Amino acid sequence: xxxxxxxxxxxxxxxxxxxxxxxxxxxxxxxxxxxxxxxxxxxxxxxxxxxxxxxxxxxxxxxxxxxxxxxxxxxxxxxxxxxxxxxxxxxxxxxxxxxxxxxxxxxxxxxxxxxxxxxxxxxxxxxxxxxxxxxxxxxxxxxxxxxxxxxxxxxxxxxxxxxxxxxxxxxxxxxxxxxxxxxx
Amino acid sequence: xxxxxxxxxxxxxxxxxxxxxxxxxxxxxxxxxxxxxxxxxxxxxxxxxxxxxxxxxxxxxxxxxxxxxxxxxxxxxxxxxxxxxxxxxxxxxxxxxxxxxxxxxxxxxxxxxxxxxxxxxxxxxxxxx
Numbered sequence: 001x002x003x004x005x006x007x008x009x010x011x012x013x014x015x016x017x018x019x020x021x022x023x024x025x026x027x028x029x030x031x032x033x034x035x036x037x038x039x040x041x042x043x044x045x046x047x048x049x050x051x052x053x054x055x056x057x058x059x060x061x062x063x064x065x066x067x068x069x070x071x072x073x074x075x076x077x078x079x080x081x082x083x084x085x086x087x088x089x090x091x092x093x094x095x096x097x098x099x100x101x102x103x104x105x106x107x108x109x110x111x112x113x114x115x116x117x118x119x120x121x122x123x124x125x126x127x128x129x130x131x132x133x134x135x136x137x138x139x140x141x142x143x144x145x146x147x148x149x150x151x152x153x154x155x156x157x158x159x160x161x162x163x164x165x166x167x168x169x170x171x172x173x174x175x176x177x178x179x180x181x182x183x184x
Numbered sequence: 185x186x187x188x189x190x191x192x193x194x195x196x197x198x199x200x201x202x203x204x205x206x207x208x209x210x211x212x213x214x215x216x217x218x219x220x221x222x223x224x225x226x227x228x229x230x231x232x233x234x235x236x237x238x239x240x241x242x243x244x245x246x247x248x249x250x251x252x253x254x255x256x257x258x259x260x261x262x263x264x265x266x267x268x269x270x271x272x273x274x275x276x277x278x279x280x281x282x283x284x285x286x287x288x289x290x291x292x293x294x295x296x297x298x299x300x301x302x303x304x305x306x307x308x309x310x311x312x313x
Contacts, residue, residue, distance in 0.1 A: 011236070011238060011248045011295065013208065013235070013236070013238070013296070013297045014236060015206050016205065016206060016235050016252065018205055025204075026203065026204040027201050027202075027203050027207070027215055028202045028204075029200065029202075029216055030200055030201075031198060031200075031220050032199075033197055034196070035197075035198040035228070063200075065229035066229060080255070080280065080281075080283060081252070081253035081300075082253075082282040083252060083282075089300070090253075091233070091251075091253040097284070107258070108230055108231045108258065110229065110231065110303050110305075122231065124231040124232075124256060124257045124258075126278050135284040135285070136255060136279070136280030136284060136285075137257065137280050156198060156228045158200050158305070159198075161200070168301075171301070173300065175300070176202065176301075176303060177202045178201070
């Protein structure tokens, strides 16, 4: 049966049903008393993952929010997020789409830990492909190689709490969540 | 006549949040400020996905980008306290549809439900009196 059309301005935002139980806590947040900022220059030839994780680990930074300010990748892989045909979750990442030399226009990335305690980088970016088309999506940082010039990154270190990949029963996949360090 | 207005201040605390599915992007950021006690803030980083994206146009209309999911690939913006005792987020950004095609504009409050997750880092802004 079609829903009644009430006085809701179009377009009406959709509410989607996820596979797992609804969690009444909708915002999970932590804060640090101040921000610590670092400028990184990502080293040519490294993967985006290594270029971000290694220099920050040397500074003792394991959880951070990062802005990739633009630069060339020698190659890049990314995914888009269509509906999950298996229905295990609402959406699932597509198979990786490989691109050759690519200009990363702008990106945001989060550094945390995966479920096994290894550094995890979650990165979304807009990029110009070698055909000139502009695309966007989820960047596979391990398969993206920094091009011939260093890429500048502004890092905001998250201190006093950690980001950890945690299984979320509501959406049936794991996502990064902030946890106080003494709770881990 | 336009007049430039400069506001001096300092950065304060830094908050990171994971906002859950079906919450609105813009109002979710406002509620994060309520949760953390921020009255003014800048977005320092954000990524995640939307069910659909709703971007504002100059004529007051909207542009709907159909998902799910529409990936947020860039986001900038601020939260400001308002004279009526509230606070208001103004967020702008670039999104990618399920084919990877990109669109950009201001996010309309109430029109951008989160699909899977939204991660955001805010830095508190403390204006000088």
